Amino acid sequence: MTLQKTNTGYTFAPLEPRTLPVADSSVVFPVGRVYCIGRNYRWNQDKSVAPQEMPPWFMKPASAAVPACGALPYPPGTQDFCHEIELVVAIGVGGRNLQAQDVEPLHIWGYSVGLDLTRRDLQQIAKRSGEPWEAAKAFDHSAPCAPIVPVSVCGHPRQAAIWLSVNGIERQRSDLSDLIWSVPELVAMLSRSVALQPGDLIFTGTPAGVGALQIGDVVSGGVTGIGEFTVSISQPEATP
Numbered sequence: 001m002t003l004q005k006t007n008t009g010y011t012f013a014p015l016e017p018r019t020l021p022v023a024d025s026s027v028v029f030p031v032g033r034v035y036c037i038g039r040n041y042r043w044n045q046d047k048s049v050a051p052q053e054m055p056p057w058f059m060k061p062a063s064a065a066v067p068a069c070g071a072l073p074y075p076p077g078t079q080d081f082c083h084e085i086e087l088v089v090a091i092g093v094g095g096r097n098l099q100a101q102d103v104e105p106l107h108i109w110g111y112s113v114g115l116d117l118t119r120r121d122l123q124q125i126a127k128r129s130g131e132p133w134e135a136a137k138a139f140d141h142s143a144p145c146a147p148i149v150p151v152s153v154c155g156h157p158r159q160a161a162i163w164l165s166v167n168g169i170e171r172q173r174s175d176l177s178d179l180i181w182s183v184p185e186l187v188a189m190l191s192r193s194v195a196l197q198p199g200d201l202i203f204t205g206t207p208a209g210v211g212a213l214q215i216g217d218v219v220s221g222g223v224t225g226i227g228e229f230t231v232s233i234s235q236p237e238a239t240p
């Protein structure tokens with residue numbers, strides 16, 4: 001391998017930042033980090049979630065964020081590849097130790113709807129053995145998002161249907177008003193743990209009805225007033 005001389009000071013050309021489309025716009029949203037909140041809707045009258053506790057959270061790399069359109073390859077290393085439909089918050093102004101009442105007016109740039117795709121079999125192994133969740137959650141293409149809608153267009157959704165169907169059959173349906181921790185509470189809580197940055201995405205948790213996807217499935221999802229998407233699950237990516 002020949003060592004290329006560059007004038008940039010970098011050892012090699014850095015990757016372009018990952019971006020997501022903005023709805024009805026030619027500008028794109030540069031993705032910073034991807035944070036994901038654990039359980040944030042009650043599943044089957046589950047009483048085990050106490051609202052005063054901070055929910056668990058985990059991360060995916062920015063490179064996991066892809067536009068939710070076209071074909072998504074079935075990931076390697078799993079036999080239980082699952083969908084989780086989620087409202088996604090797009091941060092425009094960062095900060096730490098935010099007050100919940102400041103989050104909407106000062107820090108949120110927009111909203112999207114996306115999938116927290118999960119290799120559930122690997123997550124169950126990790127949960128049983130106390131291992132980290134990255135293998136289950138942080139794989140390529142694991143955070144597809146619909147175009148981001150600016151707050152100036154959609155406002156701050158508090159009551160809106162969130163739904164997902166596979167091959168035309170509905171699997172998940174709830175309402176944003178059923179979130180255990182509201183978006184301002186979530187963002188404020190997260191900002192007490194890490195300094196948020198512009199470009200950060202926050203997946204806000206999924207309602208009941210998660211399930212497995214197969215090659216060939218057509219997956220549609222949306223949040224009323226924010227957006228809708230359709231993707232199909234394709235064969236695993238070929239080795240380059």
Ligand code: MN
Nearest residue numbers: 084116205206
């Ligand atoms: Mn999730």
